[in-house]
Amino acid sequence: MNMSLVKTDSNLPERPFTAVDVQSMAINRYALDQAISHGDVRRPFRGVYLPSKIDDDPATRAAALVSVVSSHQVISDRSAAWVHGIDAFSLTEEAQPPPVETCAVRGHTRTRRPGTDGRTRDLVPDDIVVLGGVPVTTPLRTALDLGCNLNRREAMAVLDEFAKKHGVSRSVLSGQLSRFKGRRGVLQLRDLIPLVSSHTESQRESWVKLAIRDAGLPLPEAQVWVDVEGIPTYRLDFAYRLARVAIEYDGEDHDNEDQHIYDEERRGWLIDHGWTIIIVRKGDFTGDRLLAWLREIKDALTPTYSSRRF
Template identity: 40%
Template sequence: MIEPPTSPFLWSHFDDLAIAPFTLRRWLQDGRVRRVLRGVYVSALLPDSLELRARCAALVLPTYAVLCDRSAAWIWGIDVHDPDERFTIADLEVAVAPGQVRLRRTGINGVERDLAKTEITQVHGVRLTTPARTAVDLACLRGRRSALAALDAFMRHCGVSEQDLRQQLLRFRRRRGVTQARELVGLATPLSESPGESWTRSAIIEADLPVPEPQVEVFENGVLVARLDLAHRHCKVAVEFDGEEFHGEEQREHDERRRGWLREQGWHVIVVRKHCLKGAALEAWLEELATVVAERSTPRRRRYARSAVRWQKA
């Protein structure tokens, strides 16, 4: 039986490998091969890694090009797709220096980008923008929620600091989106553990509600019992995002037991899922959050909390 190659390969390699095209279709159907990029495939036995992603990108990139934006984030292990875009295979976003010919081919989106030498690095033979440059580019170019999620993720997974981001912003004067980037840099945190948590926090910020604290730990008799995605400690209100990939049936049962215990301890828990990030569902849980925080706030904060309720009525 013919086995998939042990390194990334292109559809065009099949003639050299003496493999019939229908064999690839069978491998994909059987789950023995997965498509990583448009036209680029790997054996399912190869674990995902920074090196593997770079080797896949190297198969379709010219040596002078630089991966940027979402593609550079992907190499760094950061998922910055919007909720409805997740688990899709996007075109590679590739930058060339001003005056060079933009790459125009299937599966590649070419842009001109003024990049300093210090903003370009190399990973396993592939040139790409540094974590700080990639994060700020995305903070300018993406919608607010995805932009904040990108900043959070680069701070958490790549060790990018707020100072690094502000230093990078010095080169972005007058660039489209820089005002948004400056604002979001001050709101980003490495404590956010998933894009969903960042999207949820961003929705709360956009609604002009009090900003909750991420990763709040709850103890009983000195033992850690729960860690909340987002919470207002002073009034025991929690907001948690349930992502589809991390909340299957077993995890859902565990979450319900944990949240039941929290409610017995006086916590009000609001659960947000992907479909709750837009439309009527978004308005419903934001109104619930505003109302509960207002009702549970101390007298000193009550006037501010009531203003949050008025947001929904305005």
């Protein structure tokens, strides 16, 4: 990738740049704002800009933070997850870019540099990888930290993402727990590790799995294929095969007409062949709406016939 300061007609660099570059290169603020609104430039963090047309890989993402991070500091937590291709930020933070999260290496104090959120943490060399010239916590260390630091549902989703994209397995995570003894959040991490799976395909699917477990229900199998005439044809987000109960999360991608027609056809066939389909949607994770679909699962799993006479 060419990271040189080749300019476009709007005088914007064709490489990652920062707020300091905006001032020093006399970049037109209106042109920059227009580029952001049109999606030509992304602003993942305060004072950090990424042209959309350059390669979007871990090295490029890390290089975007070179000018923001102080010496002896390591990109960590949600910022490290972003470098590794995993989004751990909330929708609100996407609208208002957050500071870059860093931690100081052993023997140094946390940074107070503007645009950063500095912390201290007991890192060892194996916890750090250098990408694009910038030290970043490894996928394993980042997963462990976020398993402690994030809210429970978000932590579950991030752990599943690291399992899927970076092969951070339950056994590998468990092997590191002794290092975290006494750390705030380690009880949550310990509780979530047995649930980690590389098969969940979205953040909300991770939330579905966690809600089922927290309700005391048996965990379903993820990404289950149903055969039609011996051919794997329909894939279910979650299923209890023997009970023929399926749980599907319908995100925004299910709102378009073609997907809706396909869902109706697929679910109609499944119902005709003895399956119970329970659908979970975006707003179904709190209050009565959460309890409603969990009750549906419980009722569907309750046997309607018993061989016991008395």
